[in-house]
Amino acid sequence: MTEESIHDRIARRVRDLRAARGMSLEALATQCGVSRSMLSLIERGESSPTAVVLEKLSGGLGVPLASLFDSPEPAPGPVSRFADQVSWRDPHSGYVRRNVSPSGTSHPAHIVDVTFPPHARVTYESGPRPSVVHQYVWMLEGTMEVTHGDDVYTLHAGDCLAMGLDRPNSFHNPADTPARYAVVLSSDR
Numbered sequence: 046m047t048e049e050s051i052h053d054r055i056a057r058r059v060r061d062l063r064a065a066r067g068m069s070l071e072a073l074a075t076q077c078g079v080s081r082s083m084l085s086l087i088e089r090g091e092s093s094p095t096a097v098v099l100e101k102l103s104g105g106l107g108v109p110l111a112s113l114f115d116s117p118e119p120a121p122g123p124v125s126r127f128a129d130q131v132s133w134r135d136p137h138s139g140y141v142r143r144n145v146s147p148s149g150t151s152h153p154a155h156i157v158d159v160t161f162p163p164h165a166r167v168t169y170e171s172g173p174r175p176s177v178v179h180q181y182v183w184m185l186e187g188t189m190e191v192t193h194g195d196d197v198y199t200l201h202a203g204d205c206l207a208m209g210l211d212r213p214n215s216f217h218n219p220a221d222t223p224a225r226y227a228v229v230l231s232s233d234r
Contacts, residue, residue: 051114051133055099056090058113062106063088077105078170096135096142100169109178109210109230111155116148123147138165140216145227157228161189161218168192168215177233178210187224190217200226 063073070088074081079101086092087102094102096110103110114131125147132143138161145156182191183205191198194212208214210230218224 051131052090052093054116054131055094055113055133056088057117058115059084059102059106060088061117062108062113066106073102073105077101079105093136095137096140096167097137097169100171104171109155109232111142111144111146111157111228111230114142114144114148119148135167138162138167140165140167142228153233154229154231157230159226159228161187161216161224161226163218163221163223166215166217168213170213171210179231179233180208180210181229182206182208183227183229185225185227187218187222187226188220189224189226190219191215192217 063070068076070081070084073079074084079098083092083094083098084102087094087098099113100110103113114133116131125145130143130145131148132141134141140159140161143158145158146152146154182189182200184200184202186202189200191200191206191208192213192215193206193208194214198206200206
């Protein structure tokens with residue numbers, strides 16, 4: 046999927062989710078702490094929003110971040126083919142996330158494959174959400190320092206961290222090599 050088409054997909058998902066909730070741009074801006082003008086740019090596909098902005102949007106819309114990359118059409122079946130999986134690069138940190146789960150399914154979990162550049166960092170200001178979102182970070186290669194609230198965890202290949210998306214969290218690759226991990230998100234909704 047090209048960089049332009051991923052922005053169009055995000056734009057459509059944000060517009061559709063906002064409309065389904067009967068929210069105005071002003072209401073969503075207030076709910077998620079992103080300016081109305083930035084939301085307008087995102088909904089028109091004219092912005093390259095960062096992971097932090099997308100996390101704020103997903104919180105304001107009450108959905109996992111991974112769902113902002115879903116196709117408007119449900120997956121044609123229960124298999125998500127590698128060629129059809131959406132990849133997106135954070136313009137701030139350069140980390141790349143690929144949605145592995147079939148798009149648009151009614152399953153309560155999302156699987157994301159993340160490749161994180163050396164020395165990069167992303168900090169999310171997550172707070173309480175309408176439903177509890179659980180996140181599992183399973184290290185596949187390299188090392189990551191994950192901060193969840195006041196707790197700091199250093200993860201190496203094979204390690205798995207379980208945490209809720211109820212407090213600020215940060216991901217940092219302290220190494221000189223890329224790190225790769227899988228994220229599994231599930232919701233109590």
